[in-house]
Amino acid sequence: MKKILIVDDSFYMRTMLKNMLTDAGYEVVGEAPNGQTALELAKTTNPDLITLDVILPDNTGLDVLKGIKADQPDMKVVIVSAVGQEVIVNEAIEFGALAYIVKPFSEEKVLEVVSKALAE
Amino acid sequence: MKSREQEYKEIFIAEALEYYDALNRHISVLEKNPQDDQALAETFRLLHNLKANAKAIGYLQISDVSHKLETAFSLIRSKELSFSQEVVAVLFDGIDLLGDLITNIDNDTYGEPDPVLMRNLDIIVDSLSDSTIELAKVQKYNTAKSLSLSDLIYIPIKKLDHMLNLVGELMIDRDRIISLSRELDNDELKNVSSHLYRITEDLQYSVMGARLVNIGSLFNKFPRIVRDIAIAENKEVNLVLEGQDIQIDRNILQIITDSLLHLVRNAVNHGIESAAERVKKGKPSTGQLSLIARNDRDNVIITLEDDGKGIDLKQVRDAAIERKLIMPDVAKALPDTEMLSFLFEPGFSLAKEVTEFSGRGVGLDVVKNAIDSMGGRISINSVKGKGTTFILQLPTSIAVKGALLFEVDNIFYAIPLIHTEQVVAITTDELHEVGEVMVADIKGETVTVVYLHELLNAEEADMRLGDKSKLKGQIQNIIVVSYNNRKLGLIVDKLYRQQDIVIKPLSKPLDTIDLYGGVTLLGTGKVCLVLDVPAITRFFITRR
Numbered sequence: 001m002k003k004i005l006i007v008d009d010s011f012y013m014r015t016m017l018k019n020m021l022t023d024a025g026y027e028v029v030g031e032a033p034n035g036q037t038a039l040e041l042a043k044t045t046n047p048d049l050i051t052l053d054v055i056l057p058d059n060t061g062l063d064v065l066k067g068i069k070a071d072q073p074d075m076k077v078v079i080v081s082a083v084g085q086e087v088i089v090n091e092a093i094e095f096g097a098l099a100y101i102v103k104p105f106s107e108e109k110v111l112e113v114v115s116k117a118l119a120e
Numbered sequence: 121m122k123s124r125e126q127e128y129k130e131i132f133i134a135e136a137l138e139y140y141d142a143l144n145r146h147i148s149v150l151e152k153n154p155q156d157d158q159a160l161a162e163t164f165r166l167l168h169n170l171k172a173n174a175k176a177i178g179y180l181q182i183s184d185v186s187h188k189l190e191t192a193f194s195l196i197r198s199k200e201l202s203f204s205q206e207v208v209a210v211l212f213d214g215i216d217l218l219g220d221l222i223t224n225i226d227n228d229t230y231g232e233p234d235p236v237l238m239r240n241l242d243i244i245v246d247s248l249s250d251s252t253i254e255l256a257k258v259q260k261y262n263t264a265k266s267l268s269l270s271d272l273i274y275i276p277i278k279k280l281d282h283m284l285n286l287v288g289e290l291m292i293d294r295d296r297i298i299s300l301s302r303e304l305d306n307d308e309l310k311n312v313s314s315h316l317y318r319i320t321e322d323l324q325y326s327v328m329g330a331r332l333v334n335i336g337s338l339f340n341k342f343p344r345i346v347r348d349i350a351i352a353e354n355k356e357v358n359l360v361l362e363g364q365d366i367q368i369d370r371n372i373l374q375i376i377t378d379s380l381l382h383l384v385r386n387a388v389n390h391g392i393e394s395a396a397e398r399v400k401k402g403k404p405s406t407g408q409l410s411l412i413a414r415n416d417r418d419n420v421i422i423t424l425e426d427d428g429k430g431i432d433l434k435q436v437r438d439a440a441i442e443r444k445l446i447m448p449d450v451a452k453a454l455p456d457t458e459m460l461s462f463l464f465e466p467g468f469s470l471a472k473e474v475t476e477f478s479g480r481g482v483g484l485d486v487v488k489n490a491i492d493s494m495g496g497r498i499s500i501n502s503v504k505g506k507g508t509t510f511i512l513q514l515p516t517s518i519a520v521k522g523a524l525l526f527e528v529d530n531i532f533y534a535i536p537l538i539h540t541e542q543v544v545a546i547t548t549d550e551l552h553e554v555g556e557v558m559v560a561d562i563k564g565e566t567v568t569v570v571y572l573h574e575l576l577n578a579e580e581a582d583m584r585l586g587d588k589s590k591l592k593g594q595i596q597n598i599i600v601v602s603y604n605n606r607k608l609g610l611i612v613d614k615l616y617r618q619q620d621i622v623i624k625p626l627s628k629p630l631d632t633i634d635l636y637g638g639v640t641l642l643g644t645g646k647v648c649l650v651l652d653v654p655a656i657t658r659f660f661i662t663r664r
Binding site: 003009010011012013015016019027029030040041043044045046055056057082103104105 | 124127128131132135162164165168169171172173175176177343344346347358359360361362406
């Protein structure tokens with residue numbers, strides 16, 4: 001089972017993502033509500049993929065992305081962001097994020113992006 | 121069962137109200153100090169989340185207002201909009217409106233937001249440079265606004281403990297009343313008592329439900345702990361967590377916290393080898409540690425598994441013989457699982473001869489006592505070189521337990537279901553006298569069998585548990601119980617039924633009799649003693 005770490009500061013968003021991913025047969029190995037936890041869980045849970053929200057209470061998602069990539073250069077990261085964050089998303093792609101999902105997302109979109117990213 | 125939509129909605133509202141409170145806090149800070157970047161960033165983030173969440177769930181007014189406010193704050197952040205008094209007033213109004221919209225999600229009669237306020241927000245957002253003069257005074261629809269309180273409350277666990285005790289007492293009285301109504305054969309009383317039954321049952325589950333917490337609240341502490349120990353020990357460990365959303369009584373979770381911490385520490389310290397050692401053995405350099413919770417009927421099963429060096433059975437066997445816990449010839453024939461259970465003996469591994477895995481054993485008896493104290497079970501499996509698995513079987517609730525009722529010598533007894541393995545009936549011929557005990561082949565396993573009539577009634581000096589001639593009748597009903605990887609058959613006179621019972625501790629001076637774990641009252645008003653399976657099993661291990 002592919003392991004996924006969810007990084008999002010909203011419990012509501014995490015719950016939705018988790019349900020969608022779990023229903024589709026992925027294993028959600030961790031949920032991080034902030035950058036600090038995200039960096040820790042990225043190391044300790046060793047997921048196959050991380051979904052990363054770009055606005056977090058303690059860091060920007062970009063800092064978290066850089067932190068993860070510095071430690072685990074091959075880690076697959078998918079950005080989850082709301083409309084209006086295009087600048088950050090573009091930057092994130094430059095820093096090695098594989099794809100992005102725009103909130104509000106549909107289940108199909110999430111699963112499509114995640115499975116594509118995992119296949120890369 | 122709650123639908124997922126309902127669950128999403130509840131989560132959305134709870135989180136939105138939290139955001140609303142935080143927004144009020146931050147904007148009050150900003151009003152005094154508009155340069156507070158942190159408050160500004162937080163305000164922006166909260167509005168951003170609220171917008172996205174509201175849009176996802178379909179509360180478009182909330183997402184629209186959040187969006188406008190978010191834009192306003194991003195303009196303030198980029199200094200395109202000044203934090204003037206007029207602007208602040210509109211922002212406060214906007215946040216109030218959000219609060220109103222959130223609290224009125226279920227209120228169909230709630231009308232449209234004040235158009236003047238919406239226009240003011242548009243003016244700010246469209247950043248008509250310094251045209252904030254245009255901002256119209258919003259007619260405060262409700263100046264003496266009522267304060268809304270959160271739907272969630274914190275309750276000290278002591279209060280819930282007290283409630284659960286009362287429910288327990290109530291259940292005993294209820295069963296008595298039901299029994300009386302049958303004896304009196306009064307229809308009206310029967311009706312009332314069956315209603316009473318349903319209500320107390322509802323009450324029991326409500327109180328038990330209020331005490332449940334997610335096991336994740338404990339599990340999620342472990343990634344950090346494992347990481348820290350692994351780094352200190354210079355090991356590579358991958359911790360996998362599963363079943364964090366399984367629910368369990370808060371006190372049970374409290375009781376197992378230290379035990380689980382102990383077991384996890386042991387697994388990383390002494391179970392999993394260093395990367396170099398693992399590679400030498402042909403294992404992947406990263407050790408796997410999994411902590412998994414799942415439901416099994418009324419119980420919660422927690423499994424802690426590592427793929428480390430495992431436990432050397434030979435060392436355990438030698439140590440047990442050395443410490444005279446077991447005779448050498450018996451030790452040879454003992455199944456591995458029973459051999460491993462010696463690790464739970466008090467101070468077992470403190471002995472010098474087993475220092476190599478002493479860390480494994482130190483305190484395992486403490487862990488076991490903690491699990492026993494709430495009527496749970498712990499067992500261990502280990503294969504040398506492959507790894508070790510601990511399995512904790514825990515009741516979901518402390519006070520009310522499923523039990524099997526039976527009779528010995530016209531007295532009622534109960535055994536908690538968590539300790540019962542199976543019930544069998546065998547003929548007396550199938551029982552064999554071996555030394556001071558009887559044994560029987562039960563489903564391919566040799567099990568020590570005890571005649572409870574003799575154990576519970578005979579004087580210690582005359583007690584002859586290995587004497588078949590004491591048995592009555594040709595067919596023997598046997599309840600097979602298990603504790604600490606050991607099975608024991610108990611011969612009873614008569615089997616009754618399964619029933620939820622409320623176990624009360626025995627009061628002085630009876631509390632020193634360790635064959636009994638407590639007492640309960642049956643609906644008939646009869647006292648029923650609850651057998652302490654751990655104590656009885658221990659009694660026999662020392663005899664064998």
